[in-house]
Amino acid sequence: VKLWAVLPAAGVGKRMGSKIPKQYLELSGRTVIEHTLKLFVDHDRISGVVVALGPEDGYWGSTSYAAHPKVLRAAGGAERCHSVLNALLALEGRAEDADWVLVHDAARPCLRLEDLERLIDSLLDDAVGGLLGVPVRDTMKRANGGERIDATVDRSALWHAYTPQMFRLGLLRHALQDALAASDLVTDDASAIERLGQAPRLIEGHADNIKITRAEDLPLAHFHLRQQGR
Numbered sequence: 194v195k196l197w198a199v200l201p202a203a204g205v206g207k208r209m210g211s212k213i214p215k216q217y218l219e220l221s222g223r224t225v226i227e228h229t230l231k232l233f234v235d236h237d238r239i240s241g242v243v244v245a246l247g248p249e250d251g252y253w254g255s256t257s258y259a260a261h262p263k264v265l266r267a268a269g270g271a272e273r274c275h276s277v278l279n280a281l282l283a284l285e286g287r288a289e290d291a292d293w294v295l296v297h298d299a300a301r302p303c304l305r306l307e308d309l310e311r312l313i314d315s316l317l318d319d320a321v322g323g324l325l326g327v328p329v330r331d332t333m334k335r336a337n338g339g340e341r342i343d344a345t346v347d348r349s350a351l352w353h354a355y356t357p358q359m360f361r362l363g364l365l366r367h368a369l370q371d372a373l374a375a376s377d378l379v380t381d382d383a384s385a386i387e388r389l390g391q392a393p394r395l396i397e398g399h400a401d402n403i404k405i406t407r408a409e410d411l412p413l414a415h416f417h418l419r420q421q422g423r
């Protein structure tokens with residue numbers, strides 16, 4: 194059984210307010226996506242990495258991984274779930290359905306190697322798979338559709354869902370195809386598995402594994418990378 198990585202990187206990053214897509218912005222000496230790729234490409238347990246790129250992407254060619262033998266590219270789709278499915282389909286012929294796939298947002302460059310290791314080690318024998326997450330620390334409110342509170346939600350059972358999310362290739366492909374056939378545009382991979390009635394496992398990671406979304410996240414990511422000595 195092999196391990197593969199899939200990096201959805203086809204987002205346009207509207208909330209960033211930058212002309213350059215966020216995965217290509219500079220961060221501590223390399224682009225965001227190069228930081229992310231380095232973790233997976235350098236990892237000797239991971240056989241290959243598929244990057245899903247947007248149709249208008251004019252930046253990938255100038256990254257240091259564009260011609261790397263361990264890196265394949267796939268066409269991104271309209272939503273993240275389409276991009277991930279395309280990347281899984283690009284593995285056909287190389288990978289087996291029983292192989293594991295680690296899906297990780299290109300926009301999360303601060304993932305710690307120790308968290309990646311723990312995720313892999315915890316799930317290799319798991320029947321379903323799972324993901325990195327962090328328990329919620331704030332008091333959580335559900336709004337009534339407007340600005341008024343409808344209820345305070347019990348936070349003791351709530352987690353933030355991060356990536357990587359690790360599932361068997363065949364199961365995840367089936368789960369995403371099933372979700373898309375039902376026009377359910379799931380926002381992460383675990384949601385697609387949950388739709389099939391299976392319960393992915395939550396593995397606690399570190400909260401510095403942020404997704405770069407807004408301009409103010411870049412200096413924060415810079416800080417986290419420095420703290421990690423990267």
Ligand code: C5P
Nearest residue numbers: 201202203204270271272273276299300
């Ligand atoms: O937009 P958001 O930050 O939630 O995207 C999460 C990840 O999914 C990013 O790495 C982004 O590039 C990717 N994505 C994608 N295809 C899309 C939308 C987002 O690969 N259509």
